[in-house]
Amino acid sequence: MKLNRRLFLGTGAALTATLSAPAVFAQSKPRVVVIGGGAGGATAARYIAKDSDGAIDVTLVEPSRTYFTCFFSNLYLGGFKDLSDIGHTYGKLASDYGINVVHDWAVDVDRDARTVMLAGGATLSYDKLILSPGIDFVDGAVPGWDVTAQNAMPHAYKAGSQSELLRAQIEAMPEGGTFAMIAPPNPFRCPPGPYERVSMVAHKLKQINPTAKILVIDPKAKFSKQGLFEEGWTKHYSGMIERIGPDFGGDNVSVDPAAMTVDIDGSVESVDVCNVIPAMKAGRIAEIAGVTEGNWAPVNAADMSSKADPDVYVLGDASAQGDMPKSGFSANSQAKVCANAVRGALTGSKVFPARFSNTCWSLIHTDDGVKVGATYEATPEKIAKVDGFISQTGEDSALRKATYEESEGWYAGITADMFG
Structure with a gap:
């Protein structure tokens, strides 16, 4: 109803x-x-x-x-x-x-x-x-990021201008580019929120940039509605989304906003958009x-x-x-x-x-x-x-x-x- x-x-x-x-x-x-x-x-x-x-x-x-x-x-x-x-x-x-x-x-x-x-x-x-x-946000929660870097790597976890900025960055991604999200540790605002965001970014990219990739770096072993989201990602966005949990370094991440890179447990990835959601x-x-x-x-x-x-x-x-x-x-x-x-x-x-x-x-x-x-x-x-x-x-x-x-x-x- x-x-x-x-x-x-x-x-x-x-x-x-x-x-x-x-x-x-x-x-x-x-x-x-x-x-x-x-x-x-x-x-x-x-x-x-x-x-x-x-x-x-x-x-x-x-x-x-x-x-x-x-x-x-x-x-x-x-x-x-x-x-x-x-x-x-x-x-x-x-x-x-x-x-x-x-x-x-x-x-x-x-x-x-x-x-x-x-x-x-x-x-x-x-x-x-x-x-x-x-x-x-907790100071130093993601090494290399603080609120002075929020224009280069938006958090968009306070809606408004940050939401506009992140959407503009997504729409400006090069063909086949990479969107990265640094997910927050517990507890945080709206437990399903980061994963709904992944879904919505995937929906947008599937329409305008179907060869783009989404990388989710997550310090948590599990997350809210995980089975439902993973079922949906497989059904609607097959091959687009990769999640890296703590077993593979998701709890050891730093960023370089000037270089637009993400260091995941010593492995440095170049990305086109990085959505940092700190503790x-x-x-x-x-x-x-x-x-x-x-x-x-x-x-x-x-x-x-x-x-x-x-x-x-x-x-x-x-x-x-x-x-x-x-x-x-x-x-x-x-x-x-x-x-x-x-x-x-x-x-x-x-x-x-x-x-x-x-x-x-x-x-x-x-x-x-x-x-x-x-x-x-x-x-x-x-x-x-x-x-x-x-x-x-x-x-x-x-x-x-x-x-x-x-x-x-x-x-x-x-x-x-x-x-x-």
């Missing part, structure tokens, strides 16, 4: 039913500042503003005026989407929900004073702070706020509050929460739990038990869609997986087409849920 916008929005009804907002505890409205306007932050800001019916003052801090979703950006690389299809603005959050949308960088957090400092010089006070900054960590503001432990920010499963500070919450990719993958669906699901908890803490409204869900769809070829997903519950230790599902190898084309159509319905639903 196609997952349409109405069905998607209905999945959060138990958590997000609008209740009449009780009187706030003080004369002035309580203040919530949300940093990051993606699947976690935009959703949390919208639900807090909507369900509190104006009883909470909500400010959303996001530097980008147009937000490009990382989910579905691979379909842009494959030629199934235009860039405008994955770009979204914040006007409705301001006009329809009264959210104060500030396009600026958050550069510091003073948790004692409960303030956020912005690059433009402003200071925002908060009663509750929600951090949903997405990812940054990841929580967005920088989480570290600045002092709520990270290692690369990620530990949270309490019941409400996504930071284990370092009960008045700070961390959503989505940046959080260390347990069993949920780092995905847009996960961030959106966590945001609804967080919004309900924050509203309850500030206004005394009812707080429902935390329930979470996730599905990750991937497109392998035209109308060949696959998915993996699960439901989760909050335990004292973590967000714990309850049950799950995954597409099966050998499925017929009608089911795969229906799965892809389901993903299109989900995308329409989640972006409406995020941006109003």
Whole structure:
């Protein structure tokens, strides 16, 4: 069944039913500042503003005026989407929900004073702070590469201009050229994402450069939906894709962006395009706020509050929460739990038990869609997986087409849920 916008929005009804907002505890409205306007932050800001019916003052801090979703950006690389299809603005959050949308960088957090400092010089006070900054990259994760090399060897794991650049490089490859991807180690944003990207790059090259080769250098012995992707690669792109795992040096790689070479365990390969996806960590503001432990920010499963500070919450990719993958669906699901908890803490409204869900769809070829997903519950230790599902190898084309159509319905639903 196609997952349409109405069905998607209905999945959060138990958590997000609008209740009449009780009187706030003080004369002035309580203040919530949300940093990051993606699947976690935009959703949390919208639900807090909507369900509190104006009883909470909500400010959303996001530097980008147009937000490009990382989910579905691979379909842009494959030629199934235009860039405008994955770009979204914040006007409705301001006009329809009264959210104060500030396009600026958050550069510091003073948790004692409960303030956020912005690059433009402003200071925002908060009663509750929600951090949903997405990812940054671990310095030195791929020897020879850092963000100063991202124009020569794009990561395209933050969508937008990097996506445009990588697609342009793919389209400009010489006939019979080589596209290389350096895949990231666990954990990272969207576990199936690099392998859907391989599929979409192969789809594009099969049309415009059918003798081109794709080299995947991977530090992991196995990856999400591996059987499904490998089945699809054999069926649709036979002979085009070679994956080098850790048994053959995939965990010992360096790059030279100036020479456009990749060193795989001492063997140097010249390539025409190199997509470097480094190891990841929580967005920088989480570290600045002092709520990270290692690369990620530990949270309490019941409400996504930071284990370092009960008045700070961390959503989505940046959080260390347990069993949920780092995905847009996960961030959106966590945001609804967080919004309900924050509203309850500030206004005394009812707080429902935390329930979470996730599905990750991937497109392998035209109308060949696959998915993996699960439901989760909050335990004292973590967000714990309850049950799950995954597409099966050998499925017929009608089911795969229906799965892809389901993903299109989900995308329409989640972006409406995020941006109003």
